[in-house]
Amino acid sequence: MDIGMAEPVITVRRISKTFGTLRAVDRVDFDVPAAACFGFLGPNGAGKTTMMKMLYGMCRPDADDEGTMDVFGCDPRREELAIKHLAGVVPQENNLDDELNVVGNLMVFARFYNLPRAVARERIAELLAFLELADKAKAKIKELSGGMKRRLVVARAMLNAPRLLILDEPTTGLDPQVRHVIWDKLRQLKRRGTTILLTTHYMDEAFQICDGLLIMDRGRAVLGGRPRDLLAEHIEPYVLEVFDGQEATGIDACFGEALRVEASPEITRVYGHDLEQLRRVAAALHSDHYYVREANLEDLFLRTTGRSLNAVQ
């Protein structure tokens, strides 16, 4: 799915991955332009992580597949080393070495990239400053907060000055301050020309930093495009949320096709194109337990992937 802009540096066509009888990734297509931030959105078990792992050789696509992948001119099936050398990866779990301190962790990783000691030391100092960890250089891993560990893993992924940064749920479980710091760093990296791929459950994260999105569900790419375009094209711009199910009964009948009503046991959501119309509907309710707002990615996401839980959620 094309998000316009520069020439793509990652091209994936009809890639599938099956685990036993489970089709984890099912004929997925997408393009990522250079220096863009591209996000995979989807519920747990949608295939986001598997898709990203296939890009750097940690997961092999189905052998009988007609699919193709191109990552900076390399095929992950044959040239995983080249891809890993130009890419940095932040896995879902932090997996730092508790036995080593902050600098120790990075020095061990610098060996993997064959960085000379002096170069590694300089790079590590730069990265710790960049990720606001400079005063933690000698700290033990156990002394770090969740946010610090996450930033350290980002620093580790950046040791070899990657052209591609792959992040699996970079901010899951972190407080808002840390999330905003990480987003700022990712924006800065993008400006310097780094291409970024990430998975996330957070719609605000996707909206804040992604230039392109791919919504996945049960292994399939369901929707893709620029966040703003997706909203404009696939969901009404406004929503009225009524927090009392009883109050909302009958809205559907009164306004017919102009409004779309999604009822759940506790909240009824009324989607529409006309803000004034929604306000009139709200005013007619016999309660002030309602809220009118702009529709966001979460509304789109839930509309696309459904509100009920799947087997792995």
Next chain:
Amino acid sequence: MPSSSVRAYPPLRQRLYSVWFRHMRVYTRHLVSNGLPPFLEPLIFLGGIGLGLGHYIGEMEGMPYIEFLATGLLVTAAMWTSAFECTYGTFIRLEFEKVYDGMLAAPITANNLIVGEILWAGTKGLFFSFAVLCVLTVFRIVHWPNALAAPLLGFATGVMFGALSLLVTSFVRTINHFNFYMTGLLSPMFFFSGVVFPVDQLPAVVRPFAEAVPLTHSTRLVRALCVGRWDAILWWDGAYILLFVLIVGYAAVRRLKKRLIQ
């Protein structure tokens, strides 16, 4: 920051070294708790034999019993450390700490990682064997310069048991399964591979078992080395070690890779 050029990834030797380097750094972080026991263990063994059991047993294969047993310890120490490293150690890195997920994001392949583990197991074998050698030297049980080469057999033993243990690990789903390997295979090997008494003493039915397992061959080689007594069968022992490492190592890489790369 300089940009990295495509395909300029480190060469094989460097990739294997970086896996080894990671393990070495983590291991040497706790130098006292990791580095002291290898020296204490042979001391306890020799104390037990020298002060007690040794009085009841005279000579074995023409040497004082303490020398017979002690030379065997040069390779059993390597066997145990390497087996623990590549069973519990590997399993914890694989399943609990997820260390390999991080390492495999760097420019190394799963094959590099597994071979690096085996080389590290060999290194630990070398170190533990060296620790035993130091103790034996202090007590004048072995003699230089011959015995100086014993840690090399510690390395070979470490590599053999590293490969075997990784192969076992590739089958294991919960960490408790290792009990079968430790008590079911390694403990019997300790007693029936010529370390505690010569394999010729074994009943004819058990003898093939002793010849089939790796420890018998390291033990025979290291003892021959220490006492300087050469025999044609040692060629077979050397060939066995080489073949064992190649075949079991290949199988371990093949199987464990499937656990690492989905």
